[in-house]
Amino acid sequence: xxxxxxxxxxxxxxxxxxxxxxxxxxxxxxxxxxxxxxxxxxxxxxxxxxxxxxxxxxxxxxxxxxxxxxxxxxxxxxxxxxxxxxxxxxxxxxxxxxxxxxxxxxxxxxxxxxxxxxxxxxxxxxxxxxxxxxxxxxxxxxxxxxxxxxxx
Amino acid sequence: xxxxxxxxxxxxxxxxxxxxxxxxxxxxxxxxxxxxxxxxxxxxxxxxxxxxxxxxxxxxxxxxxxxxxxxxxxxxxxxxxxxxxxxxxxxxxxxxxxxxxxxxxxxxxxxxxxxxxxxxxxxxxxxxxxxxxxxxxxxxxxxxxxxxxxxx
DNA sequence: ATCCCTGCAAAAGATTTGCAAGGCG
DNA sequence: CGCCTTGCAAATCTTTTGCAGGGAT
Numbered sequence: 001x002x003x004x005x006x007x008x009x010x011x012x013x014x015x016x017x018x019x020x021x022x023x024x025x026x027x028x029x030x031x032x033x034x035x036x037x038x039x040x041x042x043x044x045x046x047x048x049x050x051x052x053x054x055x056x057x058x059x060x061x062x063x064x065x066x067x068x069x070x071x072x073x074x075x076x077x078x079x080x081x082x083x084x085x086x087x088x089x090x091x092x093x094x095x096x097x098x099x100x101x102x103x104x105x106x107x108x109x110x111x112x113x114x115x116x117x118x119x120x121x122x123x124x125x126x127x128x129x130x131x132x133x134x135x136x137x138x139x140x141x142x143x144x145x146x147x148x149x150x151x152x
Numbered sequence: 153x154x155x156x157x158x159x160x161x162x163x164x165x166x167x168x169x170x171x172x173x174x175x176x177x178x179x180x181x182x183x184x185x186x187x188x189x190x191x192x193x194x195x196x197x198x199x200x201x202x203x204x205x206x207x208x209x210x211x212x213x214x215x216x217x218x219x220x221x222x223x224x225x226x227x228x229x230x231x232x233x234x235x236x237x238x239x240x241x242x243x244x245x246x247x248x249x250x251x252x253x254x255x256x257x258x259x260x261x262x263x264x265x266x267x268x269x270x271x272x273x274x275x276x277x278x279x280x281x282x283x284x285x286x287x288x289x290x291x292x293x294x295x296x297x298x299x300x301x302x303x304x
Numbered sequence: 305a306t307c308c309c310t311g312c313a314a315a316a317g318a319t320t321t322g323c324a325a326g327g328c329g
Numbered sequence: 330c331g332c333c334t335t336g337c338a339a340a341t342c343t344t345t346t347g348c349a350g351g352g353a354t
Contacts, residue, residue, distance in 0.1 A: 027353055029309065048344080063311050068344060070309090084295060086236040089319075090343065103287050112287075119278060123294070126274060135255050135264075138298040142275070143236060146290040179328060181334065200319080215336050220319060222334090241344075242318065 012040055024077040031055075031062050035070045036079075039095045044110030045083050047090035083111055084143070101142040108148060164192055176229040183207075183214050187222045188231075191247045196262030197235050199242040235263055236295070253294040260300060 017036050021028040038054040039046065046054070052067045071093055074080035083092040083102065087109060096113055099120065103112040123140050169188050173180040190206040191198065198206070204219045223245055226232035235244040235254065239261060248265060251272065255264040275292050 027308065029353070031310070061311080064343095065312075065345085066310055072345095073309090082238040084236040084238040086234040103284070103289075105287075106290070114284075118282075122274065122278060126271060127296075130270075132255070132266075132296070132298075134301045134303045135257075135296075136298045136301055137255075137296050138258070139296075141295045141297070143293045143295060144279075144284070144287075144289050144291075145293070146284075146288045149286045149288055151286045179333065181328070183335070213336080217320085217337075218335055224320095225334090 012037060020079065024074075024079045026073055026077055026079070030059075031066050032070050032073075034059060034062065035067055036074070036095070039071075039074075039080065039093060044108070044112065045092045045094050047088075047092050049090060051093075084141070085111060099139055099141070101144065103148075104143060104145045105148040106145060110148065112148070114142075114144065164189060172231065176226075176231045178225055178229055178231070182211075183218050184222050184225075186211060186214070187219055188226070188247070191223075191226075191232065191245060196260070196264065197244045197246050199240075199244050201242060203245075236293070237263060251291055251293070253296065255300075256295060256297045257300040258297060262300065264300070266294075266296065 014033065017033050018028045021032055021036065026032065034055045035051055038051045042050060042054055048064065048067050048071055051071070052062070052064045055062050055067065071080065074095075075082060075093075078097060079095070081094045081097055083094045085092055085104070087104075092111065094111075094113070098115075101114040101116065101119065103114050104110075105112065119142065120140070123142070127137055127140075166185065169185050169192075170180045173184055173188065178184065186207045187203055190203045194202060194206060200216065200219050200223055203223070204214070204216045207214050207219065223232065226247075227234060227245075230249060231247070233246045233249055235246045237244055237256070239256075244263065246263075246265070250267075253266040253268065253271065255266050256262075257264065271294065272292070275294070279289055279292075
């Protein structure tokens, strides 16, 4: 358990999305609402291009530039994070800003969220006890590379 | 301690570099020798551009395209890895292919290698005991974000 | 009404590709 | 010698920027 993709978010309702933007200090435009919804719904942490493909299927007039600008504003507002990935050429985004870890599937290139408070404690305790020379750690994220198994 | 940058690699001798390429099944050209040397010497995991700047200071005729092709060949041969980074626009490379972790300095944008067999065991044991649903882990890399402190 | 946001198009930045000439084994 | 690699330049892909018009508060 604990793979966040086990439970695909049920399409979040418009009110919730609007609140999320407003609380982050962003104007709730039609475009941003759709972009945020796509980000929350698309699996595997999408690129700007993938978000764009998703939103234009509903509203073809939204431009790719707007998607880039919206994603930038989400990151600046702390609503979204950029994902660290070694593969691929494009930036990928993560709508979840709480501390968590990532599973990298070498087959599908998906990046799957993994939350585990027990693991978090283990790591924090390790560094609290051991320390790092000349470095003040601030946050930890474990990258687990491997392959997704067919879920029955 | 154990921050690999504590001990800057003494300029590796040509014979060693040549052996490394040959063992990986690559032709030891003048360009590749210089590119590999730069990769091993430059701190913080350089981009292709940074490697290029370094090599042209010795041999101005080497082109950026050659640097890209050489780095690709190193990665394909398992001599080098691409680094997973959330910040910046360019790819960054790591000449060390053994399992290790990374410190990300939010001030300097440097990515510093961190080796710790004790940490490796801790993580492996954790997942051996706990397991992951629908995922077969293959390797682990901890990303530690924080700030480098002035070393006295 | 005021600013912020959008769409478009051009620009900038990063990486890849094709090809002729040269170098390595 | 034969094949792989290089240098160059053009092509491609990704992301950013400038600006005029439109929309949210």
